[in-house]
Amino acid sequence: MKARKYINRIEVWGIPEVLDGFGxxxxxxxxxxxxxxxxxKTVNPERLTDLGLLDFKYAIQIxxxxxxxxNYYQPDIYFVYQGVDYMTQSIVEVDLKGFEIQIIATAR
Numbered sequence: 843m844k845a846r847k848y849i850n851r852i853e854v855w856g857i858p859e860v861l862d863g864f865g866x867x868x869x870x871x872x873x874x875x876x877x878x879x880x881x882x883k884t885v886n887p888e889r890l891t892d893l894g895l896l897d898f899k900y901a902i903q904i905x906x907x908x909x910x911x912x913n914y915y916q917p918d919i920y921f922v923y924q925g926v927d928y929m930t931q932s933i934v935e936v937d938l939k940g941f942e943i944q945i946i947a948t949a950r
Contacts, residue, residue, distance in 0.1 A: 848879035852904065853922040854912065875919065880906035882923060885946060902928060904945040905936070914943060921947055 853874055860870040885901040904921065908914075914933055921928045928947035936942040 848881050848906065850880050850882045850923070851877055852880045852882070852906070853877050855920055855922055855927075856916070857918045857920075859918075869918075876912065878906055878909065878912075880904050900926075900949045901931070902947055904928075904947060905942060906945070908935070908940055908943045914945065920950070921945075 854876050855872050856875050858870045859867040862868040883903045927950045932946040934944045
């Protein structure tokens with residue numbers, strides 16, 4: 843692992859399900875789960891069509907160290923970077939070793 847490889851700070855937020863009092867669930871207020879160091883790059887529109895995304899929204903590529911206490915595959919988590927919310931579109935493990943993951947996210 844290279845020193846100072848991750849130079850950006852990103853927030854991980856989640857939307858919990860809460861009981862609505864009538865035997866069902868509803869979504870509560872978003873809560874901040876954690877912060878993590880990462881490396882962020884913008885993604886070219888040509889790359890988005892390769893991943894199956896047809897909208898040319900503002901997208902970023904997030905490279906970060908995989909954490910065992912956080913499930914990145916949950917559908918109710920999103921990322922906040924510089925005040926903008928990003929929804930996960932694609933998650934790939936780099937080198938399939940389980941140390942680093944790459945996330946493609948688009949702005950909401």
